[in-house]
Amino acid sequence: MPASLSVAEDIVRSMAKTALDNEQYFCQLDSVVGDGDFGYSLARGFEKVMEEFDSIDRTDVGTFLKKVGIIITSRCGGTSGPIWGTAFLRAGMAAGTRSELGTADVVAMLRAAFEGIQKRGGAALGDKTLLDALDPLITSFERELAAAAKPGAAFAAAAAAAKEAADKTSELVAKRGRAAYTGERSRGSPDAGAIAVTLMARDVSERCTATAAD
Amino acid sequence: MPASLSVAEDIVRSMAKTALDNEQYFCQLDSVVGDGDFGYSLARGFEKVMEEFDSIDRTDVGTFLKKVGIIITSRCGGTSGPIWGTAFLRAGMAAGTRSELGTADVVAMLRAAFEGIQKRGGAALGDKTLLDALDPLITSFERELAAAAKPGAAFAAAAAAAKEAADKTSELVAKRGRAAYTGERSRGSPDAGAIAVTLMARDVSERCTATAAD
Amino acid sequence: MRKFVNDPKQFVPEMLKGLALANPETLTYVPQYNLIMRKDAPSDRKVSIIQGSGSGHEPAHVMAVGRGMLDAACPGDVFSAPPVDYITETTKLMRSEKGVLYLVNNYTGDRLAFEMAAELSMAEGIEVETLIINDDVAVSDSTYTVGRRGVAGNFFVIKAIGAASEQGADIEQLLAIGKRVVDVTRTMGIALSSCTPPAKGVPLFSIAEDEMEVGIGIHGEPGRRRAKRGTADEIVTLLLDAVVEDLPYKNGDRVALMINGLGGTPISELYLLFGRAHEQLKKRGIAVGRSYVGEYCTSLEMAGASLTLVRLDDEIEALLEADAEVPIRVF
């Protein structure tokens, strides 16, 4: 199996584990200002991904990720289904049919995911969504790589940047999703989606990058 | 106004006050084993009696009490409406058209009330109803009078006997009214109706007999 | 008290006022006697059907007034039988050449009040008959001298008698029909929470979040026992065992199955219970011919449900199927 595909597999597996391990916690975060179903929706989506994991088409990384996106879209309800499904679909499309991917490809895939979410959900930075964690994650990853960091170290730094940004969403007023209805009251708690991105990045960093191409 | 009529008025007024003052307490007693409405029903009935008090026909004690019974029957819901209404109706019928009543008449009236309740509700002694307080009250009153006690003292003794009997209803299993559904669980708490009779007797004894014919 | 209420003592009248305002073409509210009646009742071509009992069980019975159901309802205060003269006045208003039939749930207060009202009405020359409803299997005659309680099965009696009275049946026929329905109707309920009468302000009893009261009465009277709450399936089994074995309903029977909410349980859960009960009945060889899911006889906002079975035959089924129109229809 090409190295990139096995890394992609590890990353998806790690993200699924984070989603399933934190189901209650993510629900709790969503219920402070939203409707409390985020953790449940995300967990059901990734649960289905893991159920079908072995039979997913692995022609190449792109196909693999697109299939993951379709499973998530089909099984994960709420805003998260279309949002997370779109992210994987776009990342897969950006990967194309290449069998080995470089760090530049990974950055392009992340950017594609970001833009897909933005287009689907219409959120801007600062609207208190997962984009507010994802953007600094990508920017930091790119910057570290440009500064010649190894991929593993670069991603660890990116995860830390995402964490800092996710924590800062506490200061924002939610403008998207169900949390938007709480207006001023949404201030003071971080965005559930942003925290999920952060924890996934941290776990991916810890679990996967050791075995990856660094 | 004949002395007997003013005593009857005082007694009804006192009973109404006891019912209204103890509305919550009687509800609470009824809710331990019954459905918790006894105090409310009784209070609404006596409230209406007090509202119409001044315009009640006072041709004689009998007419006065019958009218009180009709008001209670008409306004007081639950089991208590028919039960307490019947008691006053029967007492009034026993008083007949006499304008002055002796202690023997009063005993006869109480017995008539007792029998009316028994006929209406079909309860026997020991079924854990107000009859279990009313019977010793009447018996004790009669016995004390026979032993040449003054009416006031006799009634005070009767009230004490009623209290003792009402407390003892804790040991009984309810066989009548809503409390009957609790079966064995009804043991351990006294019957709400019996306690009401007791408190009314105590209050009548304290408030009225001083001014009465003793 | 998590309630929409003004003066708690005016709770019932204010509800009745709203009910009449919402049904201006079909219902009249008579404030003096706290009664709700069909605008087009009474009629000398039909027996007038009256039910009264404590309030707090809505839609029973004030929202069951209408064509093919009750002609009038005289509710008491929350959980209290109506006062005698309200019943008597309702009877007078519903006076019909064909007579007046009282449908009385078997509680001491209700029986005594309707008995006194019947005596008074008959003294005025009105023909009055009374049918007692007692479908609750939670309490059994042998131990409880007051007999079984009338609970959600009440609906089927009203529906069948309402339909037959609409078709012109006389009072003896209605009594016979009512008795036939009562004879084949059995109910048992489970409570998961207590409820708070508005004028009382505190819950009738307390029950832990993981407990259930098995065989609950509709006024918060305790039932058979307190137990740890089971799964929905376990609860359905428990209710079916009690209900099926009481009549008993047998392999080959065709029944109406009702899952009735006690007020605070959402209809989603009621349908879930219905589905499982339907499946379990099938396993016992009992076919569900008619389905009833929703709130028919409640205890204010109590969380809980009851299960009712009615053994169907052609006559009963035709009466249950007959057209009717009461406020509790959603549109």
Add this chain to the structure above:
Amino acid sequence: MRKFVNDPKQFVPEMLKGLALANPETLTYVPQYNLIMRKDAPSDRKVSIIQGSGSGHEPAHVMAVGRGMLDAACPGDVFSAPPVDYITETTKLMRSEKGVLYLVNNYTGDRLAFEMAAELSMAEGIEVETLIINDDVAVSDSTYTVGRRGVAGNFFVIKAIGAASEQGADIEQLLAIGKRVVDVTRTMGIALSSCTPPAKGVPLFSIAEDEMEVGIGIHGEPGRRRAKRGTADEIVTLLLDAVVEDLPYKNGDRVALMINGLGGTPISELYLLFGRAHEQLKKRGIAVGRSYVGEYCTSLEMAGASLTLVRLDDEIEALLEADAEVPIRVF
């Protein structure tokens, strides 16, 4: 958790199974895609009407499937928009020559899912149009970029469009009718308690016994403010002020008035609120032409209520009056 439930993850499927078993002649449940459809749908003589959104709002919208209302419903999990492919499969099953109309309540999750499903369905050659419902005045467009929420007013849109589609209206006409109804419909709600999604097991938020959440959303989203609970009259005034002044409804208007229960409030209280709202509207010179009291769009077992007004004209009134038959009827 005072609930009747087996495996919390199977809560919605088990409810749907019960719903179909209770309505064997009219409804089919398709477990693979968690959908409920009319047995006699689709028909090429009518546009197919579909609604989907989170569960937990029953009877909305799975119990609104039937003649004159929805042709199919594809619910999500409790309080979660349905997954995209369930919507797509529902659309395929409901394919009609006259097209398919989605009625979508204005929530991000629902909008995104239906948007993706519409794209996928159109790629298969199915004509799909979407109508957005947003009747909740608690949140206003200026401050909330996601726009107003769709709540109990939903019922009127389904009812009017369902009736018109039954009469053969084409998809453009239905969109126009739907927009007209949405334009004259406004709602606001009040919660007196929270609710507990079965898979979550704990209440969504906490609220003291003497508090109310003014302008509550139907998923427990906070509303305008938290306040001390008022009397029923005060609450009616507060709701009417917000709703009436939003459109605004004016002296001389004729309206439909709906008091919708949020799940845990007994119907007695809803009628009480209705009566007071009716009286207050009269004082404002607004006549109640049609009355709706009961549960239409709930939040599981939440105690609370919402008030909806619809300004009536002859066309809307005729559509609301038209015959319909859905499971939520009591018999």
